[in-house]
Amino acid sequence: MDTLTLxxxxxxxxxxxxxxxxxxxxxxxxxxxxxxxxxxLETGLLLLVFFGMLALPLLYVFSPWLNFANYKLPLWANGLGVVSFAIALWLFWRSHQDLGENWSPTLQVRDGHTLITNGIYQSIRHPMYTSIFLWCIAQALLLPNWIAGFAGIIAFSIMYVIRIGNEEQMMMDQFGEEYQTYMQQTKRLIPYIF
Known part of the structure; x- marks a missing residue:
């Protein structure tokens, strides 16, 4: 596909x-x-993700400044990017719908917070993170640029590695044994695998 279409x-x-x-x-x-x-640290990680998944891609889309780092991909890779983004968006939507009022962009527990174990959360503990990883893969396949394309996966991977342990500890502190049981019944990102 041509760059403008992507x-x-x-x-x-x-x-x-x-x-x-x-x-x-x-x-x-x-x-x-x-x-x-x-x-x-949490604020810094969110800022890193903002640059990797929004600022640098928008800079690439709306200016020629990063064109020196462009690369070419075959059509099938672009198609895989479209499919990956479509799945990511569905999973992103489903995660938000299932979480409802329990969703927070940061490590916070809200008044009346409940443990969601149904819907998509029945088989994946962190489907929103899965959706964002898929988004980052799509970003690399739709924005064929070594900087803008890969900035998302690098930034989000750093945030995920640093944040996931703290998030799960917060949930264990809030829900105790109920969350530990839930952890044993589900996988973090990919059902039945990881």
Whole structure:
């Protein structure tokens, strides 16, 4: 596919993800935080992901500044990027729907927070992270640029590795044995595998 088509597809995905998240962000502002574990490190990690998954891709899409790092991919790889982004968006939407008022962009427990173990969460503990990893793969396949294409997977991988242990500890502190049992019955990212 030509670069313009790939950029348009990526932007459609980006706008779609914003449309999925926006209502949940609005609802999230109204919830009272009862346990806030947001640290400067957490803020820095979110900023890193912002640059890797939004700022650098938008710089690539709307300017020629990163064109020196472009590469070519076969059509099948671009098609795989479209499929990956479509699955990522569905999983992103499903995760938000199943979490409802329990969703938070940071390590926070809200008033009335409940442990969600149904829907997509019945087989994956962190489907939103799975969706974002798929998004990052799509980013590399739809934005054929060594900087903008791979910035998302690098940034999000760093955040995931540093954050996941803290998030699961927060859930164990909140839900105790119920969460430990849930952990034994599910996989973190990929059902039945990982």
């Amino acid at each position: 950029k348009i597809i990526f932007m459609i995905g980006l706008i779609s993800s914003s449309a999925i998240r926006l209502p949940h962000q609005q609802q999230n502002k109204q919830n009272t935080v009862t346990d806030d574990r947001k640290t400067p």
